[in-house]
Amino acid sequence: xxxxxxxxxxxxxxxxxxxxxxxxxxxxxxxxxxxxxxxxxxxxxxxxxxxxxxxxxxxxxxxxxxxxxxxxxxxxxxxxxxxxxxxxxxxxxxxxxxxxxxxxxxxxxxxxxxxxxxxxxxxxxxxxxxxxxxxxxxxxxxxxxxxxxxxxxxxxxxxxxxxxxxxxxxxxxxxxxxxxxxxxxxxxxxxxxxxxxxxxxxxxxxxxxxxxxxxxxxxxxxxxxxxxxxxxxxxxxxxxxxxxxxxxxxxxxxxxxxxxxxxxxxxxxxxxxxxxxxxxxxxxxxxxxxxxxxxxxxxxx
Numbered sequence: 001x002x003x004x005x006x007x008x009x010x011x012x013x014x015x016x017x018x019x020x021x022x023x024x025x026x027x028x029x030x031x032x033x034x035x036x037x038x039x040x041x042x043x044x045x046x047x048x049x050x051x052x053x054x055x056x057x058x059x060x061x062x063x064x065x066x067x068x069x070x071x072x073x074x075x076x077x078x079x080x081x082x083x084x085x086x087x088x089x090x091x092x093x094x095x096x097x098x099x100x101x102x103x104x105x106x107x108x109x110x111x112x113x114x115x116x117x118x119x120x121x122x123x124x125x126x127x128x129x130x131x132x133x134x135x136x137x138x139x140x141x142x143x144x145x146x147x148x149x150x151x152x153x154x155x156x157x158x159x160x161x162x163x164x165x166x167x168x169x170x171x172x173x174x175x176x177x178x179x180x181x182x183x184x185x186x187x188x189x190x191x192x193x194x195x196x197x198x199x200x201x202x203x204x205x206x207x208x209x210x211x212x213x214x215x216x217x218x219x220x221x222x223x224x225x226x227x228x229x230x231x232x233x234x235x236x237x238x239x240x241x242x243x244x245x246x247x248x249x250x251x252x253x254x255x256x257x258x259x260x261x262x263x264x265x266x267x268x269x270x271x272x273x274x275x276x277x278x279x280x281x282x283x284x285x286x287x288x289x290x291x292x293x294x295x296x297x298x299x300x301x
Contacts, residue, residue: 006073008035009047013066016056092120094280097127097141100268101226102245106145106161108294112287120280130224131197136273143272143281147243149205150271158270159288164243165265167257169229171236174256181259184211190239191220193229206266207241230255243268 012021012032022029040047047062058066094113103110103124110122127135127144133152135141143158150157168187170176176186188211195203210216220238223229232238234254242250243266247257270288272281 003073003076005035005039006069008032009039010066010070010073012036012048012056013058013062016058018056092280093123094120094143094284095123095125095141096284097125097135097144099127099129099132099144099146100243100245101126101249102243105245106294108291109161109284109287112291113284116287117280117283120283128225129198130195130222132199132202133271134197136271136276139276142276142278143270143284145268146271147202147206148267148269149201150269151201152199154274155271156274156277158272158285160267160269160293161288162294163265163267164245166241166260166263167244167247168260169233169240169242169246169250169255169257171234172254172256174236174239176239176258177256179258181261183262184208184217184260185213185215185262187239187241187260188215188217191218191237193221193223193232193238193240194219196222208263212262226250 008021008025008027008031011024012018015021015024018029018032022032025032036047043061043065045061046059047065049057049059110124113122114120125135125141127141132146133144133150133155136144136155145161148157148160168176168182176182176190192207207219208217209219221232223232229238229240230250230252233240234252241260241263242257244257244259250257270281270285
C-alpha cells in the first residue's frame, strides 16, 4: 500500500464521508473510491460499510487497519518532515498556537527568535477557541498565545506579549452602527455568542456576564470559530466583543467595529503545558521577556 493510499484510507476513516474526505485531500471522490476499492481487493475484505449513501462506517477489518496504520503513518510522516527540515539546516520546530489573529503584529518576536536560533523554526497554528487548551494538552502545539487569566493547574503562564483594548463588532445595518463608541451597559441589550468546552472564568474575562451596574449580558448561540462569529454578526443575529486588532484583520463591508469604552485592555501571554516545557519554549519566552510587551501594531508598549 502506497503512502498516498494510506493517507486516503485514514482520512476517510476519520471523515466517514467520501465527499468530505475528497475535499480534505484535494482530489475527486472517484479517486478516493478507487483507492479504497483497490485496498479492499488487495486485503480480501471490505474496509467500509457503504449501505448508507450519505455516511459510511468502518467494518471490523477497517477499524483494525485504522488502529494499526494510524501510529505508523504518523511516525513515517514525522520522519519525512524531519528529514526535509534537516536538509534545509533546520533541527527543530516550535509550534505556536495563536487564539488571536494578529500574527503580523507580533513579528518582532518571531524574527528575534529565528535570528537567535537559525537552526530552529516556528510554525504558527490557530487552534479552535471552543477548546482553548486542548491543543496544548493533546500536543498539537507546544506553546499557546492566549488571553489572561489562565488558571489551569497543568499549564504554565509565561510572559505577556501585549494588552489590547476591545471593540464591538455589529452588523453594518445594526442600530448601534452609527455610534463612535459604546459601553457595556449599551451592549447588554443585545445577544452575544457563546462557546462550549471553555472554563467559565476564562471566557468571563473576555465578555463579562454582567455590566458594572449588574445588568446581565445575554449569551446566545454556540459558535466554533471566528468565521462563524463574523457571519452571524454580519446578519445581525449577535454582537461580538473582539480585541481591537480585529478592526484591521477582520475588516469587511458588512461589519462595523466600535470601541468599547469601559472594558480594560485584555492581556495576552504565552502559555504552555508544564510537563512539556522544552528548550524551544524557554527560548521563545526569553525573547518575549527581553523585548517586552508590544502594542497591537508591533511597537514597544
